[in-house]
Amino acid sequence: MRRAFISPTKYVQGENELLNLGFYIKTFGDSALVIGNPDDIKRVQDKLDETAERFGVTLHLADFGGEATRNEVERLKKLAKEKGTDTIVGLGGGKAIDTSKTVANGHHLIVCPTIAATDAPTSHSAVLYTEDHQFDDYAYFIQNPSVVLMDTTVIAQAPSRFLVAGMGDALATYYEARATRRSNSNVNAGLPNGFHTGETAPAKGSIAAITLAKACYDTVMESGYSAKLACDNNVVSPALEDIVEANTLLSGLGFESGGLAASHAIYNGLTVLDGPHNYYHGEQVAFTTFVQLVLENAPMDEIEALLDFSLSVGLPVSLEDLDVKEVKYEDILKVATKACIPEESIHAMPFEVTPDSVAQAIIAADAFGRDYRKRKSMK
Ligand SMILES: [Zn+2]
Incomplete structure:
Protein backbone atom coordinates (compact mmCIF):
# COMPACT_ATOMS: atom_id res chain seq x y z
CA MET A 1 0.00 0.00 0.00
CA ALA A 158 -5.05 40.87 14.82
CA PRO A 159 -8.66 40.46 16.06
CA SER A 160 -9.00 37.27 18.13
CA ARG A 161 -11.95 36.17 16.00
CA PHE A 162 -9.39 35.05 13.37
CA LEU A 163 -7.47 32.93 15.86
CA VAL A 164 -10.71 31.38 17.15
CA ALA A 165 -11.83 30.59 13.58
CA GLY A 166 -8.47 28.88 13.09
CA MET A 167 -9.21 26.72 16.13
CA GLY A 168 -12.50 25.69 14.51
CA ASP A 169 -10.63 24.61 11.38
CA ALA A 170 -8.02 22.84 13.52
CA LEU A 171 -10.59 20.86 15.52
CA ALA A 172 -11.85 19.22 12.33
CA THR A 173 -8.43 17.83 11.44
CA TYR A 174 -8.26 14.93 13.88
CA TYR A 175 -11.84 13.80 13.31
CA GLU A 176 -11.48 13.89 9.54
CA ALA A 177 -8.09 12.13 9.60
CA ARG A 178 -9.53 9.49 11.94
CA ALA A 179 -12.46 8.84 9.58
CA THR A 180 -10.11 8.71 6.57
CA ARG A 181 -7.91 6.18 8.35
CA ARG A 182 -10.86 4.03 9.37
CA SER A 183 -12.10 3.88 5.79
CA ASN A 184 -8.57 3.50 4.35
CA SER A 185 -9.31 6.36 1.93
CA ASN A 186 -6.77 8.33 -0.09
CA VAL A 187 -5.27 11.62 1.09
CA ASN A 188 -4.15 14.74 -0.77
CA ALA A 189 -0.46 14.03 -0.24
CA GLY A 190 -0.11 11.92 -3.39
CA LEU A 191 2.23 13.30 -6.04
CA PRO A 192 0.60 15.84 -8.34
CA ASN A 193 0.10 14.74 -11.93
CA GLY A 194 -0.05 18.24 -13.25
CA PHE A 195 -0.94 21.82 -12.66
CA HIS A 196 -4.63 22.74 -12.42
CA THR A 197 -5.77 19.19 -12.88
CA GLY A 198 -6.80 18.67 -9.29
CA GLU A 199 -5.63 15.08 -9.60
CA THR A 200 -3.21 13.42 -7.25
CA ALA A 201 -1.74 9.96 -7.44
CA PRO A 202 -3.43 7.74 -4.84
CA ALA A 203 -1.77 7.45 -1.44
CA LYS A 204 -3.00 6.65 2.06
CA GLY A 205 -2.28 8.66 5.19
CA SER A 206 0.67 8.06 7.47
CA ILE A 207 1.15 7.49 11.19
CA ALA A 208 2.90 10.86 11.21
CA ALA A 209 -0.18 12.68 9.96
CA ILE A 210 -2.70 11.09 12.34
CA THR A 211 -0.30 11.69 15.25
CA LEU A 212 0.03 15.37 14.39
CA ALA A 213 -3.74 15.61 13.96
CA LYS A 214 -4.27 14.18 17.46
CA ALA A 215 -1.67 16.58 18.90
CA CYS A 216 -3.52 19.39 17.13
CA TYR A 217 -6.81 18.41 18.77
CA ASP A 218 -5.26 18.03 22.24
CA THR A 219 -3.48 21.39 21.96
CA VAL A 220 -6.61 23.28 20.90
CA MET A 221 -8.70 21.76 23.69
CA GLU A 222 -5.97 22.45 26.26
CA SER A 223 -4.81 25.94 25.28
CA GLY A 224 -7.50 27.42 23.05
CA TYR A 225 -9.41 29.39 25.66
CA SER A 226 -6.29 30.83 27.24
CA ALA A 227 -4.90 31.74 23.80
CA LYS A 228 -8.10 33.60 22.94
CA LEU A 229 -7.79 35.71 26.10
CA ALA A 230 -4.16 36.51 25.27
CA CYS A 231 -5.15 37.52 21.74
CA ASP A 232 -8.05 39.63 23.08
CA ASN A 233 -5.35 41.59 24.87
CA ASN A 234 -2.90 41.53 21.96
CA VAL A 235 -0.17 39.72 23.86
CA VAL A 236 1.91 36.65 22.99
CA SER A 237 1.60 34.00 25.71
CA PRO A 238 2.86 30.39 25.60
CA ALA A 239 -0.77 29.27 25.07
CA LEU A 240 -1.12 31.60 22.07
CA GLU A 241 2.14 30.27 20.65
CA ASP A 242 0.83 26.71 21.05
CA ILE A 243 -2.39 27.64 19.24
CA VAL A 244 -0.59 29.35 16.37
CA GLU A 245 1.37 26.13 15.87
CA ALA A 246 -1.74 23.95 16.22
CA ASN A 247 -3.86 26.05 13.83
CA THR A 248 -1.14 26.29 11.21
CA LEU A 249 1.49 23.53 11.36
CA LEU A 250 -0.24 20.64 13.15
CA SER A 251 -3.57 21.15 11.42
CA GLY A 252 -1.97 21.87 8.03
CA LEU A 253 0.15 18.73 7.98
CA GLY A 254 -2.63 16.74 9.62
CA PHE A 255 -5.24 17.53 6.99
CA GLU A 256 -3.02 17.30 3.94
CA SER A 257 -1.46 13.94 4.75
CA GLY A 258 -4.25 12.70 7.05
CA GLY A 259 -7.26 13.40 4.85
CA LEU A 260 -10.51 15.34 4.89
CA ALA A 261 -13.92 13.72 5.42
CA ALA A 262 -17.48 14.85 6.21
CA SER A 263 -16.77 18.15 7.96
CA HIS A 264 -15.17 19.99 5.02
CA ALA A 265 -17.61 18.50 2.51
CA ILE A 266 -20.58 19.75 4.53
CA TYR A 267 -18.81 23.11 4.81
CA ASN A 268 -18.74 23.21 0.99
CA GLY A 269 -22.43 22.31 1.02
CA LEU A 270 -23.25 25.23 3.33
CA THR A 271 -22.40 27.64 0.49
CA VAL A 272 -25.92 27.08 -0.91
CA LEU A 273 -27.35 28.92 2.14
CA ASP A 274 -27.15 32.69 2.60
CA GLY A 275 -26.47 33.06 6.32
CA PRO A 276 -23.14 31.21 6.66
CA HIS A 277 -21.47 33.55 4.08
CA ASN A 278 -21.01 36.08 6.86
CA TYR A 279 -18.85 33.66 8.84
CA TYR A 280 -15.22 32.62 8.44
CA HIS A 281 -14.25 29.21 7.09
CA GLY A 282 -13.19 27.91 10.51
CA GLU A 283 -16.35 29.16 12.20
CA GLN A 284 -18.49 27.18 9.79
CA VAL A 285 -16.18 24.18 10.05
CA ALA A 286 -16.63 24.15 13.85
CA PHE A 287 -20.32 23.49 13.27
CA THR A 288 -19.83 21.00 10.42
CA THR A 289 -17.36 19.04 12.56
CA PHE A 290 -20.09 18.73 15.18
CA VAL A 291 -22.38 17.47 12.38
CA GLN A 292 -19.76 14.88 11.42
CA LEU A 293 -19.66 13.61 15.01
CA VAL A 294 -23.46 13.29 15.01
CA LEU A 295 -23.35 11.54 11.61
CA GLU A 296 -20.84 8.96 12.88
CA ASN A 297 -22.63 8.62 16.20
CA ALA A 298 -19.47 9.54 18.13
CA PRO A 299 -19.39 8.97 21.90
CA MET A 300 -21.40 11.60 23.78
CA ASP A 301 -18.40 12.74 25.84
CA GLU A 302 -16.60 13.57 22.59
CA ILE A 303 -19.57 15.56 21.30
CA GLU A 304 -20.04 17.42 24.57
CA ALA A 305 -16.32 18.23 24.83
CA LEU A 306 -16.48 19.83 21.38
CA LEU A 307 -19.62 21.80 22.26
CA ASP A 308 -18.23 22.95 25.63
CA PHE A 309 -15.11 24.19 23.89
CA SER A 310 -17.05 25.92 21.12
CA LEU A 311 -19.28 27.71 23.62
CA SER A 312 -16.26 28.80 25.68
CA VAL A 313 -14.53 30.55 22.76
CA GLY A 314 -17.65 31.64 20.87
CA LEU A 315 -17.67 29.18 17.96
CA PRO A 316 -21.07 28.27 16.41
CA VAL A 317 -22.91 25.22 17.75
CA SER A 318 -26.09 25.55 15.65
CA LEU A 319 -27.35 26.86 12.32
CA GLU A 320 -28.89 29.77 14.18
CA ASP A 321 -25.35 30.78 15.16
CA LEU A 322 -24.56 30.92 11.40
CA ASP A 323 -27.50 33.24 10.68
CA VAL A 324 -29.71 30.51 9.22
CA LYS A 325 -33.01 31.89 10.45
CA GLU A 326 -35.32 29.05 9.48
CA VAL A 327 -34.28 25.42 9.14
CA LYS A 328 -36.30 23.85 6.32
CA TYR A 329 -35.69 20.26 5.28
CA GLU A 330 -35.66 21.13 1.53
CA ASP A 331 -32.89 23.68 2.09
CA ILE A 332 -30.85 21.38 4.27
CA LEU A 333 -31.22 18.61 1.71
CA LYS A 334 -29.64 20.96 -0.87
CA VAL A 335 -26.68 21.47 1.47
CA ALA A 336 -26.39 17.71 1.96
CA THR A 337 -26.73 16.97 -1.75
CA LYS A 338 -23.86 19.32 -2.56
CA ALA A 339 -21.82 17.75 0.25
CA CYS A 340 -22.38 14.29 -1.25
CA ILE A 341 -21.31 14.85 -4.89
CA PRO A 342 -18.99 12.00 -5.98
CA GLU A 343 -15.73 13.99 -5.77
CA GLU A 344 -16.37 15.22 -2.21
CA SER A 345 -14.29 14.14 0.78
CA ILE A 346 -17.44 13.00 2.60
CA HIS A 347 -17.01 9.62 0.91
CA ALA A 348 -13.95 9.11 3.11
CA MET A 349 -16.35 8.37 5.96
CA PRO A 350 -16.10 4.70 6.98
CA PHE A 351 -19.74 4.01 6.06
CA GLU A 352 -22.08 4.91 3.25
CA VAL A 353 -23.49 8.43 3.31
CA THR A 354 -26.49 9.72 1.38
CA PRO A 355 -27.90 13.24 1.02
CA ASP A 356 -30.74 12.10 3.22
CA SER A 357 -28.58 10.76 6.05
CA VAL A 358 -26.43 13.91 5.96
CA ALA A 359 -29.46 16.23 5.96
CA GLN A 360 -30.88 14.42 8.97
CA ALA A 361 -27.53 14.64 10.79
CA ILE A 362 -27.39 18.41 10.14
CA ILE A 363 -30.89 18.88 11.55
CA ALA A 364 -30.19 16.61 14.52
CA ALA A 365 -26.94 18.44 15.30
CA ASP A 366 -28.62 21.82 15.00
CA ALA A 367 -31.37 20.82 17.45
CA PHE A 368 -28.84 19.33 19.85
CA GLY A 369 -26.62 22.41 19.69
CA ARG A 370 -29.48 24.81 20.41
CA ASP A 371 -30.69 22.67 23.29
CA TYR A 372 -27.17 22.27 24.67
CA ARG A 373 -26.58 26.02 24.72
CA LYS A 374 -29.87 26.51 26.59
CA ARG A 375 -29.06 23.79 29.14
CA LYS A 376 -25.60 25.27 29.75
CA SER A 377 -26.92 28.79 30.23
CA MET A 378 -29.48 27.62 32.80
CA LYS A 379 -26.79 26.14 35.06
ZN1 LIG B 1 -10.32 23.98 6.53
Whole structure:
Protein backbone atom coordinates (compact mmCIF):
# COMPACT_ATOMS: atom_id res chain seq x y z
CA MET A 1 0.00 0.00 0.00
CA ARG A 2 1.32 3.40 -0.94
CA ARG A 3 1.44 6.10 1.74
CA ALA A 4 2.72 9.67 1.58
CA PHE A 5 3.53 12.59 3.82
CA ILE A 6 4.28 16.11 2.60
CA SER A 7 5.18 19.39 4.33
CA PRO A 8 6.92 22.73 3.83
CA THR A 9 10.71 22.59 3.91
CA LYS A 10 10.81 24.94 6.91
CA TYR A 11 8.27 26.19 9.42
CA VAL A 12 9.35 28.92 11.78
CA GLN A 13 7.35 31.02 14.23
CA GLY A 14 8.31 33.57 16.83
CA GLU A 15 7.83 37.08 18.12
CA ASN A 16 8.80 39.62 15.44
CA GLU A 17 9.91 36.76 13.19
CA LEU A 18 9.20 38.92 10.12
CA LEU A 19 12.45 40.71 10.92
CA ASN A 20 14.17 37.54 9.67
CA LEU A 21 12.30 37.45 6.35
CA GLY A 22 15.33 38.90 4.57
CA PHE A 23 17.44 35.99 5.77
CA TYR A 24 15.14 33.45 4.11
CA ILE A 25 14.91 35.51 0.91
CA LYS A 26 18.70 35.59 0.84
CA THR A 27 18.82 31.79 0.58
CA PHE A 28 17.23 32.16 -2.90
CA GLY A 29 18.59 35.48 -4.15
CA ASP A 30 18.80 39.21 -3.51
CA SER A 31 15.18 40.21 -4.07
CA ALA A 32 11.58 39.05 -3.81
CA LEU A 33 8.12 39.99 -5.01
CA VAL A 34 5.90 40.53 -1.94
CA ILE A 35 2.23 39.84 -2.66
CA GLY A 36 -0.16 41.23 -0.04
CA ASN A 37 -3.20 43.43 0.48
CA PRO A 38 -2.11 47.08 0.82
CA ASP A 39 -3.56 47.15 4.37
CA ASP A 40 -1.64 44.05 5.43
CA ILE A 41 1.58 45.40 3.94
CA LYS A 42 1.02 48.67 5.78
CA ARG A 43 0.61 46.83 9.10
CA VAL A 44 4.10 45.34 8.81
CA GLN A 45 5.82 47.96 6.64
CA ASP A 46 8.34 48.90 9.36
CA LYS A 47 9.43 45.30 9.75
CA LEU A 48 9.72 44.83 5.98
CA ASP A 49 11.92 47.93 5.71
CA GLU A 50 14.07 46.81 8.60
CA THR A 51 14.63 43.25 7.37
CA ALA A 52 15.37 44.44 3.82
CA GLU A 53 18.05 46.73 5.15
CA ARG A 54 19.50 44.26 7.65
CA PHE A 55 19.92 41.48 5.08
CA GLY A 56 20.57 43.63 2.01
CA VAL A 57 17.62 42.41 -0.05
CA THR A 58 15.21 44.32 -2.29
CA LEU A 59 11.49 43.86 -1.69
CA HIS A 60 9.24 44.64 -4.65
CA LEU A 61 5.87 45.31 -3.04
CA ALA A 62 3.02 44.18 -5.29
CA ASP A 63 -0.39 45.32 -4.14
CA PHE A 64 -2.69 42.33 -4.33
CA GLY A 65 -5.98 43.04 -6.13
CA GLY A 66 -8.06 41.17 -3.55
CA GLU A 67 -9.20 38.09 -5.47
CA ALA A 68 -7.23 34.94 -6.34
CA THR A 69 -8.02 34.90 -10.07
CA ARG A 70 -6.10 33.57 -13.08
CA ASN A 71 -5.73 37.15 -14.38
CA GLU A 72 -4.26 38.37 -11.11
CA VAL A 73 -1.82 35.44 -11.14
CA GLU A 74 -0.73 36.30 -14.70
CA ARG A 75 -0.31 39.98 -13.82
CA LEU A 76 1.88 39.16 -10.82
CA LYS A 77 3.93 36.58 -12.75
CA LYS A 78 4.68 39.26 -15.32
CA LEU A 79 5.60 41.72 -12.60
CA ALA A 80 8.04 39.22 -11.02
CA LYS A 81 9.66 38.74 -14.42
CA GLU A 82 9.93 42.50 -14.98
CA LYS A 83 11.56 42.89 -11.57
CA GLY A 84 13.93 40.02 -12.33
CA THR A 85 13.04 37.95 -9.29
CA ASP A 86 11.83 34.38 -8.92
CA THR A 87 11.34 34.52 -5.16
CA ILE A 88 7.74 35.07 -4.09
CA VAL A 89 6.53 36.16 -0.66
CA GLY A 90 2.83 35.73 0.14
CA LEU A 91 1.80 38.02 2.97
CA GLY A 92 -1.56 38.31 4.72
CA GLY A 93 -4.67 36.12 4.66
CA GLY A 94 -5.94 33.22 2.57
CA LYS A 95 -6.47 34.75 -0.86
CA ALA A 96 -3.14 36.63 -1.01
CA ILE A 97 -1.38 33.45 0.06
CA ASP A 98 -3.24 31.28 -2.47
CA THR A 99 -2.35 33.76 -5.19
CA SER A 100 1.32 33.78 -4.15
CA LYS A 101 1.37 29.97 -4.23
CA THR A 102 0.01 29.99 -7.77
CA VAL A 103 2.48 32.67 -8.91
CA ALA A 104 5.39 30.72 -7.39
CA ASN A 105 4.04 27.45 -8.84
CA GLY A 106 5.95 25.27 -6.37
CA HIS A 107 9.27 27.14 -6.34
CA HIS A 108 10.98 29.65 -4.01
CA LEU A 109 7.91 30.56 -2.00
CA ILE A 110 7.87 32.12 1.45
CA VAL A 111 4.47 32.34 3.10
CA CYS A 112 3.95 34.91 5.87
CA PRO A 113 0.42 34.73 7.29
CA THR A 114 -0.63 37.77 9.33
CA ILE A 115 -3.48 35.79 10.94
CA ALA A 116 -3.85 32.14 12.03
CA ALA A 117 -7.40 31.66 10.77
CA THR A 118 -7.01 28.50 8.64
CA ASP A 119 -4.64 25.59 8.13
CA ALA A 120 -4.00 26.39 4.45
CA PRO A 121 -0.58 28.16 4.63
CA THR A 122 1.55 24.98 4.80
CA SER A 123 -0.28 23.12 2.01
CA HIS A 124 0.71 22.47 -1.61
CA SER A 125 -2.65 23.58 -2.94
CA ALA A 126 -4.64 26.77 -3.56
CA VAL A 127 -8.18 27.73 -4.49
CA LEU A 128 -8.75 29.99 -7.49
CA TYR A 129 -11.83 32.16 -8.01
CA THR A 130 -13.44 33.89 -10.98
CA GLU A 131 -13.56 37.70 -11.27
CA ASP A 132 -17.04 37.66 -9.72
CA HIS A 133 -15.83 35.68 -6.67
CA GLN A 134 -17.19 32.27 -7.66
CA PHE A 135 -15.18 29.08 -7.16
CA ASP A 136 -13.01 28.41 -10.23
CA ASP A 137 -10.60 25.53 -9.58
CA TYR A 138 -8.21 23.88 -7.15
CA ALA A 139 -4.53 24.19 -8.02
CA TYR A 140 -1.91 21.70 -6.84
CA PHE A 141 1.81 22.41 -6.93
CA ILE A 142 4.89 20.26 -7.22
CA GLN A 143 5.99 21.28 -3.70
CA ASN A 144 4.73 22.83 -0.48
CA PRO A 145 6.02 26.33 0.38
CA SER A 146 9.76 26.53 1.02
CA VAL A 147 9.26 28.54 4.21
CA VAL A 148 6.18 29.24 6.33
CA LEU A 149 6.99 32.14 8.61
CA MET A 150 4.64 33.06 11.46
CA ASP A 151 5.20 36.33 13.30
CA THR A 152 3.30 35.75 16.56
CA THR A 153 3.47 39.44 17.49
CA VAL A 154 1.59 40.35 14.30
CA ILE A 155 -0.91 37.52 14.82
CA ALA A 156 -1.59 38.56 18.43
CA GLN A 157 -2.37 42.07 17.23
CA ALA A 158 -5.05 40.87 14.82
CA PRO A 159 -8.66 40.46 16.06
CA SER A 160 -9.00 37.27 18.13
CA ARG A 161 -11.95 36.17 16.00
CA PHE A 162 -9.39 35.05 13.37
CA LEU A 163 -7.47 32.93 15.86
CA VAL A 164 -10.71 31.38 17.15
CA ALA A 165 -11.83 30.59 13.58
CA GLY A 166 -8.47 28.88 13.09
CA MET A 167 -9.21 26.72 16.13
CA GLY A 168 -12.50 25.69 14.51
CA ASP A 169 -10.63 24.61 11.38
CA ALA A 170 -8.02 22.84 13.52
CA LEU A 171 -10.59 20.86 15.52
CA ALA A 172 -11.85 19.22 12.33
CA THR A 173 -8.43 17.83 11.44
CA TYR A 174 -8.26 14.93 13.88
CA TYR A 175 -11.84 13.80 13.31
CA GLU A 176 -11.48 13.89 9.54
CA ALA A 177 -8.09 12.13 9.60
CA ARG A 178 -9.53 9.49 11.94
CA ALA A 179 -12.46 8.84 9.58
CA THR A 180 -10.11 8.71 6.57
CA ARG A 181 -7.91 6.18 8.35
CA ARG A 182 -10.86 4.03 9.37
CA SER A 183 -12.10 3.88 5.79
CA ASN A 184 -8.57 3.50 4.35
CA SER A 185 -9.31 6.36 1.93
CA ASN A 186 -6.77 8.33 -0.09
CA VAL A 187 -5.27 11.62 1.09
CA ASN A 188 -4.15 14.74 -0.77
CA ALA A 189 -0.46 14.03 -0.24
CA GLY A 190 -0.11 11.92 -3.39
CA LEU A 191 2.23 13.30 -6.04
CA PRO A 192 0.60 15.84 -8.34
CA ASN A 193 0.10 14.74 -11.93
CA GLY A 194 -0.05 18.24 -13.25
CA PHE A 195 -0.94 21.82 -12.66
CA HIS A 196 -4.63 22.74 -12.42
CA THR A 197 -5.77 19.19 -12.88
CA GLY A 198 -6.80 18.67 -9.29
CA GLU A 199 -5.63 15.08 -9.60
CA THR A 200 -3.21 13.42 -7.25
CA ALA A 201 -1.74 9.96 -7.44
CA PRO A 202 -3.43 7.74 -4.84
CA ALA A 203 -1.77 7.45 -1.44
CA LYS A 204 -3.00 6.65 2.06
CA GLY A 205 -2.28 8.66 5.19
CA SER A 206 0.67 8.06 7.47
CA ILE A 207 1.15 7.49 11.19
CA ALA A 208 2.90 10.86 11.21
CA ALA A 209 -0.18 12.68 9.96
CA ILE A 210 -2.70 11.09 12.34
CA THR A 211 -0.30 11.69 15.25
CA LEU A 212 0.03 15.37 14.39
CA ALA A 213 -3.74 15.61 13.96
CA LYS A 214 -4.27 14.18 17.46
CA ALA A 215 -1.67 16.58 18.90
CA CYS A 216 -3.52 19.39 17.13
CA TYR A 217 -6.81 18.41 18.77
CA ASP A 218 -5.26 18.03 22.24
CA THR A 219 -3.48 21.39 21.96
CA VAL A 220 -6.61 23.28 20.90
CA MET A 221 -8.70 21.76 23.69
CA GLU A 222 -5.97 22.45 26.26
CA SER A 223 -4.81 25.94 25.28
CA GLY A 224 -7.50 27.42 23.05
CA TYR A 225 -9.41 29.39 25.66
CA SER A 226 -6.29 30.83 27.24
CA ALA A 227 -4.90 31.74 23.80
CA LYS A 228 -8.10 33.60 22.94
CA LEU A 229 -7.79 35.71 26.10
CA ALA A 230 -4.16 36.51 25.27
CA CYS A 231 -5.15 37.52 21.74
CA ASP A 232 -8.05 39.63 23.08
CA ASN A 233 -5.35 41.59 24.87
CA ASN A 234 -2.90 41.53 21.96
CA VAL A 235 -0.17 39.72 23.86
CA VAL A 236 1.91 36.65 22.99
CA SER A 237 1.60 34.00 25.71
CA PRO A 238 2.86 30.39 25.60
CA ALA A 239 -0.77 29.27 25.07
CA LEU A 240 -1.12 31.60 22.07
CA GLU A 241 2.14 30.27 20.65
CA ASP A 242 0.83 26.71 21.05
CA ILE A 243 -2.39 27.64 19.24
CA VAL A 244 -0.59 29.35 16.37
CA GLU A 245 1.37 26.13 15.87
CA ALA A 246 -1.74 23.95 16.22
CA ASN A 247 -3.86 26.05 13.83
CA THR A 248 -1.14 26.29 11.21
CA LEU A 249 1.49 23.53 11.36
CA LEU A 250 -0.24 20.64 13.15
CA SER A 251 -3.57 21.15 11.42
CA GLY A 252 -1.97 21.87 8.03
CA LEU A 253 0.15 18.73 7.98
CA GLY A 254 -2.63 16.74 9.62
CA PHE A 255 -5.24 17.53 6.99
CA GLU A 256 -3.02 17.30 3.94
CA SER A 257 -1.46 13.94 4.75
CA GLY A 258 -4.25 12.70 7.05
CA GLY A 259 -7.26 13.40 4.85
CA LEU A 260 -10.51 15.34 4.89
CA ALA A 261 -13.92 13.72 5.42
CA ALA A 262 -17.48 14.85 6.21
CA SER A 263 -16.77 18.15 7.96
CA HIS A 264 -15.17 19.99 5.02
CA ALA A 265 -17.61 18.50 2.51
CA ILE A 266 -20.58 19.75 4.53
CA TYR A 267 -18.81 23.11 4.81
CA ASN A 268 -18.74 23.21 0.99
CA GLY A 269 -22.43 22.31 1.02
CA LEU A 270 -23.25 25.23 3.33
CA THR A 271 -22.40 27.64 0.49
CA VAL A 272 -25.92 27.08 -0.91
CA LEU A 273 -27.35 28.92 2.14
CA ASP A 274 -27.15 32.69 2.60
CA GLY A 275 -26.47 33.06 6.32
CA PRO A 276 -23.14 31.21 6.66
CA HIS A 277 -21.47 33.55 4.08
CA ASN A 278 -21.01 36.08 6.86
CA TYR A 279 -18.85 33.66 8.84
CA TYR A 280 -15.22 32.62 8.44
CA HIS A 281 -14.25 29.21 7.09
CA GLY A 282 -13.19 27.91 10.51
CA GLU A 283 -16.35 29.16 12.20
CA GLN A 284 -18.49 27.18 9.79
CA VAL A 285 -16.18 24.18 10.05
CA ALA A 286 -16.63 24.15 13.85
CA PHE A 287 -20.32 23.49 13.27
CA THR A 288 -19.83 21.00 10.42
CA THR A 289 -17.36 19.04 12.56
CA PHE A 290 -20.09 18.73 15.18
CA VAL A 291 -22.38 17.47 12.38
CA GLN A 292 -19.76 14.88 11.42
CA LEU A 293 -19.66 13.61 15.01
CA VAL A 294 -23.46 13.29 15.01
CA LEU A 295 -23.35 11.54 11.61
CA GLU A 296 -20.84 8.96 12.88
CA ASN A 297 -22.63 8.62 16.20
CA ALA A 298 -19.47 9.54 18.13
CA PRO A 299 -19.39 8.97 21.90
CA MET A 300 -21.40 11.60 23.78
CA ASP A 301 -18.40 12.74 25.84
CA GLU A 302 -16.60 13.57 22.59
CA ILE A 303 -19.57 15.56 21.30
CA GLU A 304 -20.04 17.42 24.57
CA ALA A 305 -16.32 18.23 24.83
CA LEU A 306 -16.48 19.83 21.38
CA LEU A 307 -19.62 21.80 22.26
CA ASP A 308 -18.23 22.95 25.63
CA PHE A 309 -15.11 24.19 23.89
CA SER A 310 -17.05 25.92 21.12
CA LEU A 311 -19.28 27.71 23.62
CA SER A 312 -16.26 28.80 25.68
CA VAL A 313 -14.53 30.55 22.76
CA GLY A 314 -17.65 31.64 20.87
CA LEU A 315 -17.67 29.18 17.96
CA PRO A 316 -21.07 28.27 16.41
CA VAL A 317 -22.91 25.22 17.75
CA SER A 318 -26.09 25.55 15.65
CA LEU A 319 -27.35 26.86 12.32
CA GLU A 320 -28.89 29.77 14.18
CA ASP A 321 -25.35 30.78 15.16
CA LEU A 322 -24.56 30.92 11.40
CA ASP A 323 -27.50 33.24 10.68
CA VAL A 324 -29.71 30.51 9.22
CA LYS A 325 -33.01 31.89 10.45
CA GLU A 326 -35.32 29.05 9.48
CA VAL A 327 -34.28 25.42 9.14
CA LYS A 328 -36.30 23.85 6.32
CA TYR A 329 -35.69 20.26 5.28
CA GLU A 330 -35.66 21.13 1.53
CA ASP A 331 -32.89 23.68 2.09
CA ILE A 332 -30.85 21.38 4.27
CA LEU A 333 -31.22 18.61 1.71
CA LYS A 334 -29.64 20.96 -0.87
CA VAL A 335 -26.68 21.47 1.47
CA ALA A 336 -26.39 17.71 1.96
CA THR A 337 -26.73 16.97 -1.75
CA LYS A 338 -23.86 19.32 -2.56
CA ALA A 339 -21.82 17.75 0.25
CA CYS A 340 -22.38 14.29 -1.25
CA ILE A 341 -21.31 14.85 -4.89
CA PRO A 342 -18.99 12.00 -5.98
CA GLU A 343 -15.73 13.99 -5.77
CA GLU A 344 -16.37 15.22 -2.21
CA SER A 345 -14.29 14.14 0.78
CA ILE A 346 -17.44 13.00 2.60
CA HIS A 347 -17.01 9.62 0.91
CA ALA A 348 -13.95 9.11 3.11
CA MET A 349 -16.35 8.37 5.96
CA PRO A 350 -16.10 4.70 6.98
CA PHE A 351 -19.74 4.01 6.06
CA GLU A 352 -22.08 4.91 3.25
CA VAL A 353 -23.49 8.43 3.31
CA THR A 354 -26.49 9.72 1.38
CA PRO A 355 -27.90 13.24 1.02
CA ASP A 356 -30.74 12.10 3.22
CA SER A 357 -28.58 10.76 6.05
CA VAL A 358 -26.43 13.91 5.96
CA ALA A 359 -29.46 16.23 5.96
CA GLN A 360 -30.88 14.42 8.97
CA ALA A 361 -27.53 14.64 10.79
CA ILE A 362 -27.39 18.41 10.14
CA ILE A 363 -30.89 18.88 11.55
CA ALA A 364 -30.19 16.61 14.52
CA ALA A 365 -26.94 18.44 15.30
CA ASP A 366 -28.62 21.82 15.00
CA ALA A 367 -31.37 20.82 17.45
CA PHE A 368 -28.84 19.33 19.85
CA GLY A 369 -26.62 22.41 19.69
CA ARG A 370 -29.48 24.81 20.41
CA ASP A 371 -30.69 22.67 23.29
CA TYR A 372 -27.17 22.27 24.67
CA ARG A 373 -26.58 26.02 24.72
CA LYS A 374 -29.87 26.51 26.59
CA ARG A 375 -29.06 23.79 29.14
CA LYS A 376 -25.60 25.27 29.75
CA SER A 377 -26.92 28.79 30.23
CA MET A 378 -29.48 27.62 32.80
CA LYS A 379 -26.79 26.14 35.06
ZN1 LIG B 1 -10.32 23.98 6.53
